Amino acid sequence: MRGPPGSIYRVNTADVEALLSPAGLALLAELAGTTTEDPVALAARLRREGHDPALAALATTQSRLRARAAAKFGPRAASLLFTAAGAEQATRAVVAAEHARRFAAAGVSRVADLGCGVGADSLAFLDAGLTVLPVDADPVTAAVATHNLGVPVRCEDVTAGIVDELSGGEGAWFDPARRTSGGRRVFDPEATSPPLSFVLTTAQRVPATGAKLAPGLPHDLVPVGAEAQWTSVDGEVVECALWCGPLARPGVARSARVVRSGSVVELDSRDLPEATVGEVGSFLHEPDGAVIRAGLVGRVAADLGGRLVDETIAYVTTDSAASSEFARSFRVLEVMPFGLKALRSRLRALDVGPVTVKKRGTAVDPDQLRRQLALKGSRAATIVLTRLRGRQSVLVVEPVS
Numbered sequence: 537m538r539g540p541p542g543s544i545y546r547v548n549t550a551d552v553e554a555l556l557s558p559a560g561l562a563l564l565a566e567l568a569g570t571t572t573e574d575p576v577a578l579a580a581r582l583r584r585e586g587h588d589p590a591l592a593a594l595a596t597t598q599s600r601l602r603a604r605a606a607a608k609f610g611p612r613a614a615s616l617l618f619t620a621a622g623a624e625q626a627t628r629a630v631v632a633a634e635h636a637r638r639f640a641a642a643g644v645s646r647v648a649d650l651g652c653g654v655g656a657d658s659l660a661f662l663d664a665g666l667t668v669l670p671v672d673a674d675p676v677t678a679a680v681a682t683h684n685l686g687v688p689v690r691c692e693d694v695t696a697g698i699v700d701e702l703s704g705g706e707g708a709w710f711d712p713a714r715r716t717s718g719g720r721r722v723f724d725p726e727a728t729s730p731p732l733s734f735v736l737t738t739a740q741r742v743p744a745t746g747a748k749l750a751p752g753l754p755h756d757l758v759p760v761g762a763e764a765q766w767t768s769v770d771g772e773v774v775e776c777a778l779w780c781g782p783l784a785r786p787g788v789a790r791s792a793r794v795v796r797s798g799s800v801v802e803l804d805s806r807d808l809p810e811a812t813v814g815e816v817g818s819f820l821h822e823p824d825g826a827v828i829r830a831g832l833v834g835r836v837a838a839d840l841g842g843r844l845v846d847e848t849i850a851y852v853t854t855d856s857a858a859s860s861e862f863a864r865s866f867r868v869l870e871v872m873p874f875g876l877k878a879l880r881s882r883l884r885a886l887d888v889g890p891v892t893v894k895k896r897g898t899a900v901d902p903d904q905l906r907r908q909l910a911l912k913g914s915r916a917a918t919i920v921l922t923r924l925r926g927r928q929s930v931l932v933v934e935p936v937s
Contacts, residue, residue, distance in 0.1 A: 547619065551594050552679040555617060560591060567599040568614060608656070617680045622654035627711070627748065630795055631767055631774060632660035635709065635746065640664045642782040644707040644744045650694045650730075651711040655681040657748075661709075662687075671698060694730050702742050707783075710735050710747040723752060732757065735778070743781030751776050751829050758789060767793040768826035776829065792826040794862055801861045803832045810834060814843040816871050816924060817855035820933055821863040822894070836862050846923045849897045857936065866918065866933035874898075874921060874928040880909050886932075887913035897923040 554560050570578060575596070582592040601618040608628045609616065618626075627635070635657055639647050645666060649658045652670035654677060661668045662685065670689040672678045678691035692698070694710075702708060712728035712735070715721055725732035732749070736759060739745035751766060751773040758764045763784035765777045785791075791804040811834035823836045828850045837843060840863070842854035852863065859865055872878060883891065888911050893902035898921045905921075920931040 547594065547676055549675050549679050552617065552676060552683070554591055555594055555598060556683060559588075560595060563587060563591060563595040564598060567595055570599060612659075616654070616684045618654055619677055619680055621715075622677055622680060626654050626656040627660075628769055628774065629656070629660065630798070630800075631769065632657045633663070634767070634793065634800075635748075635777065636660040636664035636666065638746060638779060638783045639666060639707045639709070639744065642707070642744050644705070644782075647707040647709050648698065648702055649709050649711075650698065651713065652681050652689060653677060653711060655684040655689075657709060657711065658685050658687070694734075696734075696737075699738050699741055704742060705744075706742060707744040707746070708738050708742045710738075710745070712747065712749070714750055723750065725749065725753065725757060736780075739780035744783050745780045746783050747778045749776045749778055751825075753778070755790065755831060763788045763791060764830070765791045765793055766826040766829040767795065768824050769795045770797070771825070773825040773829055790830045790832065792824065792830040792832050792862070794824050794826055796861075803827060803830070803835050803862060805830070805832060808832065808834055809838040811837040811852075812843045813845070813847050813925065814853070816845055816868060816931065817842070817853045818868055819854045819857060819936070820845075820866045820868050820920065820931060821852040821854065821858070821860065822866070823850055823852065823863045827862050832862075836860055846897065846925055849923050851896060851920070851922060859936075865936040866920075867936055868931055868933055870932040871924070872930055874900075874930045876905075876908055879919075879930055880911075882932075883909060883911055883917065883919075884913065886917065887915045888917040889913040890916040892916070892918040893921065894918065895921040898928060 578596060598617065601620060601623045602613045605613040605618055605623045608626055610629060647661050647666050648669040650671050652658050652672045655670060658668045658670045668687060670681055670685060670687060671694060672681060672689055672691060673693045675691050678689040681689045712730055714728050722728060735747045753764060753776040763779040765779060766773060767775050787806050788804045791802060793802050821840055823833050827833060827836055833850045837852045840852055840854055840858040840860055842852045845851045845853050891906060891911060893905055895902060900921050918933050920933055922929060
């Protein structure tokens with residue numbers, strides 16, 4: 537069913553053909569830069585100008601999808617087509633470039649992109665000079681990706697038959713679907729399409745196999761000899777990439793890649809030190825989510841010359857100021873046992889109003905806590921709810937710039 541102009545709705549292959557017609561492309565060009573215009577007013581204007589209402593709805597929606605996708609694709613988004621799901625699930629360009637670099641560094645010249653979506657990773661493969669075989673099971677997505685890549689996309693399910701077409705020296709890249717046909721997100725790696733077991737079976741046939749998996753991948757599912765790489769972009773953990781065969785670095789079981797404001801830094805599990813646990817010092821450090829997922833907090837603690845506040849909590853503390861590209865740092869102002877009345881009384885005494893609540897290792901709901909505190913002061917504050925050597929505690933902190 538079609539929605540009103542400017543809405544996000546499911547398209548079909550005929551819709552894609554309409555967008556790629558001369559009239560569709562001309563209208564898309566005309567709509568560039570109109571994403572801030574009121575959708576109702578825009579629809580009325582397009583009707584007055586004599587545009588076909590159905591095409592206008594398609595083009596308006598596509599224009600807004602391009603605007604959303606610019607955060608992932610940059611200026612390139614203005615020349616691409618998207619589905620709503622494709623724009624949401626596409627790999628960010630800065631992350632896809634690392635995928636391509638891995639294959640190129642391994643000497644792979646041709647990669648089968650199995651579950652290519654709108655083509656984000658295949659674009660990076662092409663940019664790196666690789667040949668791609670893009671495959672996607674959804675006809676609309678395949679049509680969109682064909683336009684984006686300038687390469688025919690095979691529209692079929694990912695099966696062992698496709699893998700059998702690859703030679704041992706080629707590469708396979710998977711981005712398994714992590715939603716059901718009804719849109720429900722799945723977390724079990726064996727419930728994705730294709731499942732993790734299929735990816736690992738493929739790696740036996742095609743050693744240069746990689747996969748974009750959910751950040752929650754358990755460490756014990758990473759095969760011996762493979763590398764699991766967690767990536768965050770501007771503080772958000774976006775994926776766990778599994779690298780097999782020549783794509784994995786020798787001796788690296790887990791790694792963290794942190795992308796922030798365009799800069800990239802990495803940690804890995806080689807010679808990983810064991811972290812100690814101790815009392816809270818003058819500073820608290822919050823490791824990046826990719827570091828935590830990769831189990832590399834001990835590395836950050838060692839680099840900072842610090843210790844953990846609890847053996848099960850990913851906070852690091854130091855007695856003196858220290859900084860790391862892999863953690864945010866805070867000055868510790870106060871430490872107290874957690875208790876609602878005592879906390880409310882202390883924050884009111886400090887004239888606190890707006891409060892940022894950070895938590896780890898506690899079931900307290902931050903929004904509910906803010907309501908219960910009922911603070912009306914003039915100063916902003918940050919509090920950290922966590923365990924300190926097994927005790928539920930609260931820290932009043934301030935960010936270190």
